[in-house]
Amino acid sequence: MLWTPDAEAADASVNCSLCAHACHIKEGTHGRCGVRVNRRGELITLVGDVVTSVALDPVEKKPLYHFLPGSKTFSVGSAGCNFHCRFCQNHQIAHVRPASTISGRRATPDTLARLAAQQAPSMAFTYNEPTVFFEQIYETAGLAQARGLKVILVSNGFMGADLLQSLNRRVNAANIDLKAFSDDFYHKFCGGRLQPVLDNLKAIKKLGWWLEITTLVIPGCNDNPDELRAMARFIRDELGPDTPWHLSGFHGAAMMAAHPATPAFQLEDLWHMGREEGLNYVYIGNVQSLLGASTVCPSCGSVVIERRGYRTRPGKEPGVCPSCKTVLPGVWR
Ligand code: SF4
Structure with a gap:
């Protein structure tokens, strides 16, 4: 049960x-995400079968670099988000206020799973925060897996512990944003908190989903070198040194449209820091750089998966070093 009547309240909260x-929602009002509403003591979703975006994306765009490299993933988004990031690149669908402005097409889980199976080996719940359209994911993921697809979640990692357990066997891989290593940043820029995200990352690792982390580096906002070093150490110590870490360049968006973009050299310095801290797979995205695109064997330094933009060459034996035959961690087939 992912919502309960408030037994202590005199009304229908x-x-x-x-x-x-953990919103407490009075009758007739909605939670912080704006898409879950208390109608006469029952919490209903306004986005149950609403799909705002569908695309066949390279799996590298999620980004997942150690999961079926070079393949496409059938990507689906709905509307709403439990965060209010000032820099959101998908704010048109994430920050829907009022709920009456939600627009999209209706699609059943069966339709989505069928369309996905015709076009790709996996499907991804992405673009807006999947947590807020949980019911759609739960049904669709089960049907997709029954058709032989793998299921991907792209999330801010702020979900409740029960939701994670409910999705346990229905998700195969996740890319989770670790937006900063400061609670202050989460509070001021996202309307969230850091600790639940850290707890969920550890829980996801225990569930056995393939996990990759993304940090959007915003100059002057979340790029304190000491904090990012602490983040690298958290990933190494709590999630393991083989967990891929994507350092992504910021380009102005939403309420921060005029904010300066991340220079490539800054991400390159962070790439070196991440490697220094013992992370085996640090990647750079969203900027032009010769560093951090391809997957390199940590044993001998050979290129295992070559990438240029979204063009990926996984090699003859995906995930296996062509020189020393080391098998890299990931889901390769
Ligand atoms: S999904 Fe999160 S933000 Fe939305 S109503 Fe539930 S607890 Fe609140």
Whole structure:
């Protein structure tokens, strides 16, 4: 049960546990995500079968670099988000206010799973925060897996513990944003908190989903070198040195449209720092750089998967070093 009536309240309030905000929602009002509403003591979703975006994306765009490299993933997004990131690149669908402005097409889980199976080996829930359209994911993921597809979640990692357990066997891989290593940043820029994300990352690792991390580096906002070094150490110590870490360049968006972009050299310095801290797979994205695109064997330094933009060459034996035959961690087939 991901919401419950508030037994202590005299009215028809409910408590939602889908995410770590744990909203207390009075009758006739909605939670912080704006898309879950208390109607006469029942918490309903406004985006149950609403799909705002569908695309066949390279899996590298999620980004996942150690998961079916070079393949496409059938990507689906709905509307709403439990964060309010000032720099959101998908704010048109994420920050829907009021809910009456939600627009999209209706699609059943069966339709989505069928369309996905015709076009790709995996499907991804992405573009807006999947937590807020949990019901759609739960149904669709089960049907997709029954058709032989792998299921990907791209999330801010702020979901509730029960949601993670519910999705346990229905998700195969996740890319989770670790937006900063400071609670202050999460609070000021996203309307969230850091600790639940850290807890969920550790829980996801335990569930056995293939996990990659993304950090969008915003100059002057979340790029304190000491904090990012602490983040690298958290990834190494709590998630393991083989967890891929994507350092992504910021380009102005939403309320921060005029904010300076991340220079490539800054991400390159962070790439070196991540490697210094013992992370085996640090990647750079969203800027022009010769560093951090391809997957390199940590044993002998040979290129195992070559990437240029979204053009990927996984090699004859994906995930296996062509020189020393080391098998790299990931889901390769
Ligand atoms: S999903 Fe999160 S933000 Fe939305 S109502 Fe539930 S607890 Fe609140």
